[in-house]
Amino acid sequence: MLAYTIYLSFAGALLQAVLPKGKPSLSRWLALATAVAGLAVGVQAFTAGAGQGLVTIVDVPWVPNMGIHFLLAADGISRVLVLLTGLAAVCGILFSWNIELRTNEFFAFFLALIGGVYGVFLSFDLFLLFVFYEIAIVPKYFLIAIWGSTRREYAAMKLALYSFVGSAMVLIGLLAAYATAGSHSTGLVALAHAGLPVSFQMWCFPLVFTGFAILAGMWPFHTWAPTGHVAAPTAASMLLAGVVMKLGAYGCLRVGIALFPHGLDPWGFSFIGIGSWRDVFAVLAVIGIIYGALVALAQTDFKFVIGYSSVSHMGFVLLGLMTLNQIGMTGAVLQMFSHGIIAGLLFAIVGRIVYERTHTRQLAELEGMHLSKRLPFAAWAFVIAGMASMGLPGFSGFVAELQVLIGSWIANPWWTAAAGIGIVVGVAYTWRALQKAFFSDAPPHAQHTHEAAGDPLHAMAAITWPEVTGVTLLAGVSLAVGIYPRILLDTIEPAVKALLAGGAQ
C-alpha cells in the first residue's frame, strides 16, 4: 500500500507535465489532490503499522545478475518520515497556491521531488535507494533555478554540486561495500549481515556518513543549506529544510550506521579527546548546533535566520545518531520529524505570508512596518512556530531535543553541555527575529511611509485560506506531538531498538 505514495507522486508529476498550459487553477487542485492522496496513504500505513516491525511492501528482481531488487519496505522510522513527507507535500502545495509562473511545471517538479523522497524513505535496496536519492536532486535544482529569488542560479548550482559530491562519496562507499561483501545482493538487510571486515568499515563508514551528512547540513559542509533555503521558492525551502535534509540524516542512519556499525568503534588511540569516528561526528554536530545558532543570531535577512537555524537543529539529529543509544537515537528520529514540521512552518511564514506582502526580508526594514498590527495572523503564527523552534515544552521540538540531550548525556556529558549552549542561543535568535520582524516599536522608515502613502495601516492583501489551512495543520501537528509524544514514539522506539540490536553494535 505504502508504495502508492511513490507511484501517485510520479504519476501526478507526469500528469502535470502534460496538462494544458494556462490552467493554473486546475493544476493546483490536481497537485493538492495528489499530495493529499499520498498523505492519506501515509496516514493509513502509519496507523495500520502500529506495533509492526519491518514490513516488506514490494520485492521484485530488477537486475538479477547483480542482485538488485526493486525492494520497498518500511519500519517505524520509515513510516514516521513518510508521514512527514506527506504533511510537507500538502502544506508545500498550499503555500504555493499563488505561483502563477509556469504553474504546471512547478508542480510537476515539486511532485517528482516528493516521489523521490518517498522512494528514499521506503527503499531497502541500496541501489534503489541511491537511484531515488539522485532523482530528488534534479527537481530541486530546477525549482530553485526557475522559481527562486536571491542569487538563484548560484544557489541552485551550489546545492546541486554539494549534493553530487555527497552522492559520489556515498556511491564509492556503496560499490566498495558491495564488492567487499562478495554477496550477490544489494539489499540493505543482506549487506548488514554480510560481515564486512572491521578495517574496511573503518574507512568506508566516514566516507558514506559524510556523503549523506552533507545533505543533512553537517558543519562544515553546511554552506549550501542557508543559501539554498533562501534562494528557493517558499514551497521548495519548506521541502529542502523540512524533508530533503532528512534524506541525508536518514541515509546516515539507515546506510551509514546500520551497514558499518564497526566504523564507530574506537580507533585505539585518541587525539585531543577524540578517539573514534563517532567522537569526530558528534563534535562536528555540536559545532553545527552552536555555530548555526550564533550565525542565525547575526543575520539581517529574516529568511537567513531560519536557514541557519536549520543547520543548528539538524545538528541535534546528527548528535542524536552519534549517541548510539535507544533514547538518543529515538530523539534523533523524532527531531527529524519535528524539525521538518517546524522549519516548514517558519519558512512558510517568512517566505510566503510575510514576504509576498512586504516584498522585503530585511529585518531592519520589517522593523518599521509594525507587522504585529498589520499582519496579526502572521505575527501570532510566528509566535507559535518560534516557541516550537525554541524548544518550549508542549511542542514537538522539546521532546525531541530533550531525548537527544539525555542520550548524549549518557554518551558524553560534555556534548550535552555544549549543545545546551546552542539551545540558549536558539532562544535568543528566535526571540530577536520575532521582536524585530513583528513586535518592534521602531518608527517607520522613510521609504515605507512613502510607499504606504502616509497611511500607517496601509492594507496588506488578506490572508488566504490555503495559508490558514497550512499554518493550522503544521502548528497543530507540532503541538499534538509535543503534548502527546507517544503518537510517534510508540512507532519510532521499536524500530530504533531493532536497528540497534541488528545493525549498530
Next chain:
Amino acid sequence: MSGIPILTLLTVLPLVGAVIALFSGRHARLVAMFATLFSLVLALLAWTWLPANGSIGLVEKAAWAPSLGIEYNLGVDALGCLMLVLSAIVALMSIDAAHRVHHQPNLYFALVLLLESGLFGSFTALNFFHWFLFWELSLIPAFFLIKLWGGKNRGPAATQFFIYTMAGSVALLLAFLAVFLSTGSMDFGQLTQMASTGALDRAVTAHLGPVTLWLAIGVLAGFAVKVPLAPFHTWLPAAYAEAPSPVTMLLTGAMSKMGVYGLLRIAIPIFGHQIAQIRTPLLVLSVLTVVMGAWAAASQKDLKRIFAYSSVNHLGYCLLAIFALAVPATSSAMVNSQAAALNGVILQMFNHGLTAAALFWFVSILQSRSGGERGIDHFGGLRKPAPVLAGLMGIALFSSLGLPGLNGFVGEFLIFRGVFPLAWVAASVSILGLLVTAAVILTVIQKVFTGPVPERWATFPDLNHGERLALAPVIGLMLLLGVLPQLIVDSVNPTVLNLLAHWRF
C-alpha cells in the same frame, strides 16, 4: 468526589475560555469573567474536597511518555489548592480592573486566560515535565501582555522580564535533566521519597559525581528569579511598572507565588539537604531582599514602583522563613517553630497576593481618574473629594503594612514567631524591613490622601457604585482573614505537618 477530574477541568477551562474570547467579538471580557468565575467555583469546590490529613488529594494519573519518565500526574494539598483559589481570585480582580482595554481586547483577555491556565497547571502538577510545561506556558502570555499593552518603556521591560525568567528556567531544566538521568524519575513524590532516604544524592553522585549541591543551586536559581530573591530581582521593578496595572496584579498576585510554591513543592522536598548546607548565604540573601526591598520602596516616587519594591520586601519574608526552617530539627520546639514559619509562609503567600493585587488595582483607579498620574507627589488631600476611595485603599495599605486585625498581620507574625528561634540574627535584621515598610506605607497615605487638596483634584471623582461593589468582597476578605485566619490555617496546618514530616534537611 472522585471520578470528576476537577483539576483537569480547572486547567482546561481557561484554555477553552481563551479560544472563545478570541472569537467573541465585543464580549471578550465577559467571557473571561465567566470562565474565571467558574474556575473560582471549581477551586473552592476542590478546597472542600481536600483530604483531612493534609496529604495530596484529588489525584489524577495517566500514562503520558513513559520512556521519558513523563506521567500525567495531578493533585493538590491545601498549599496547592490555596494557590488555585488565590490565582482565581486575583485573575477575577484583574479582569474586573481591566475594563478600559480598547486595543485588541479579544487578544488581551485570551492571553490573560492562557496565563491563568498556566498558573492552574503549575499549581497542580506533580511531574516535572507537566509542571515545566505550564510554568513556561505562563511566561509567554505574560511577556506579550507587557509588550503589547504596557507603558512607554514596555519593550525593554518585557524583554528583560523574559530573558531573566528564561535563564532561570534553563538552569531549572538542566538541573532536572541531570536528576532524571540519575534517578530515572521526574515524579515529585518519588523524588521526595528518594531525597528523604538519601537515595537521590547517592544516585546523582554515582552517575555524575558530587554535583547534587550544584543541581540544587540550579533549581534555586529558577525560583529565585521568579519570586524574586536579591540580587535576581532587577527585572521586577521595570516589568511591574511598565505592565498595565491589571497585568501587574496578575504578575505580583499570582505569578510571583509560582516561585514560592516551587520552592515548597520542588526545591525544598527534593534538595532540602543541599539547601540546608547553604542555608547561611541563602539567609543573607533573603534578609537582603527584605531590607533592600523596603529601602528601595522608600526611595521611589512612582506608586507602581513603590508597590513593586514592597512586593519584593513582602515575598522576602517568605524566603526568609523557608530558608530559616531548612535545618534539621533536634527538638519538638524546633518542629513547632518550623511549622509556625511554614504556616506563616503559606498565609503570607495568600495575603500578599490579595493585598498586592488590590493595591495595584487602586493604582489603576487613581490613574484612570487623573489622566495617568501615578507619582505620589502628584496627588494630595484626596481624602476630601474621594473619601470612600481613601478609606478602602487605606485598608489595603494597612493590610500591606501588617496592621493587626487585617490579613497581612497574621502571616508575618507567624513567620517571625517561627524564624526567631531558628535564625534570630536574620530575624532581627529583617525587623528593619518591617519598620521601613511601615514608613513607606504611611508616606503613601500621607502624600496621596492627606494635606491640602490641589486645585486640579478638587473634584476628584470618588469610587462609583460598580467599583465599590467590585472592591467590597476583596476588602471584606482582608478584614475577615484578619479576624479569622483559622479559615485558612485550619486546613493548611495538617498539610504543613505532612510536608515537614516528608522533608529531610
